[in-house]
Amino acid sequence: MMIENIPLIGIGYRYPLHQWTLDHLSHFDVLEVVVDHYLTGGPTYRDSLGTLIGEVPMTAHGIGLSIGSAEPMDYDYVERIAEITSLIGATNFSEHVAFTRSSGIDLANLLPLPKTRETLDFLVERLREVCRIMPVPVSLENITYLFDYNYGEFTDAEFLIRLCERTDTTLLLDIQNLYTNAVNHSFDPADFLDALPKGMVRAVHMAGGTEMEHVEIDTHSFPVRDEVLDLLGLMRTRQSPETIILERDGRFEEPDEMLADIERIRGLYDVEPRGFGHGPVAS
């Protein structure tokens, strides 16, 4: 019988919401820090985040690694984000199974990879290097894909399972992304969840998307849909993540929507805030 972790429930730290985060810190058990924001945000960002380091547990999340780019890896970048991961005291580092750049062009947007044996072998070698350098365990996130390759050999779940097993990593399950892909590619997300071995999901992302041109888009800027919350409940029957992070990348003028979503997630797990953040912190 799987012993369930009581997950830490929190949000992704975003500088535009710094003061709001400080004012509501008692609602959050954990903050997820995007290491690339720390890298490029300058002293203002770093000083602001610095007021929170040590006040509340943190995890590290990357967006710039482009793990799937079929080019030499930027070891300098990996070492820098490893340093930041240590600096903030993160317990875990996560990145996306995707690529964002090739041949000097950086789309800065996550692109899918063909789910083939060749890609798998390539990613395994790449990830072993990343794991060697990272000071904490590594989790891999599933991304959305508006288009897929017609020569893939695996389903999403099969590919991710093989990748995690061969690299001794875990899954950061983005449930909004799973929902988005299920809608756009007409598959049952429950099949994906059923396929995952118990214990594979170390962390969860929740977010809200929108529809555009009859396609679901993972804008991460709206409240969590009921269907996505239902999937979290379904996942809970087989997985025991350590953290559940609510992501928000836009519509920062409505931050209280995030509080409502945090309460919905807490309601599903029937857990109160851990009380790490003891009210407002002086900035």
Add this chain to the structure above:
Amino acid sequence: MDPSLHSIQRRLITLLTTPDAFTADHPDLLAVGNEIGPDVARISLYAKLSHSKRIKKIESVLTQTLCHLGEPFYPLTLPFLKAYPPNSANRYDNAKQFFEFLVHRWQGRPKDRPYLLDLARYELAVADARTQPWVKEPAHAGRPDNPAEIRRSPSVSLIRCKYDVRPMLKQDDVIDAPEKRDLYLAIVFPRAAQKERVFEIGGDLAGFLAGLSDWRRINESIKGLDQLFDLELVEGR
């Protein structure tokens, strides 16, 4: 490294960063679609969404510039994409690319509103100053243990303008035509500040500070300084 994986990534990303991808029946889009999958409309939508995201980054840096540019901005974004595919996720880098595009397109002199490039130059300098390290960090140290060397802090941006665009950045004033005059500005983001501080400085001082963008020996630097300010300097130990 698998050549086929690299090849398809290169072709896909090249296509997604050109305006060709916005046209659902463009031959290049159809060719890539045939190679990787039938979702040509989805590939096209992805290209538009990525482009939109990039433009929002540029708008977040060049806010006033684009406000004053007005309607001509959006039609410019497609030739911009064609001439300057993205090479960074960073807002500043993308905004700088758009600035370079404008300089090239207008050949340094926009037809009307000739102050626009100075306004963009100013907003870029503020963005640059905001993200530069305030304290000396090993990556920028040069010779960290050499007290005989000085440099200008990276968090100080220097620009030269032909128009005094400073009043245009004050949101409570509506300025249509800034004063035309040659000026040098030093833009600083003090630590823990939420807003930049801007100093108008003389041309000679601007030149002196510009020469200190990298570490230089003090005695070499001071040779210029005493002449600049007509100072009598005594060499210390």
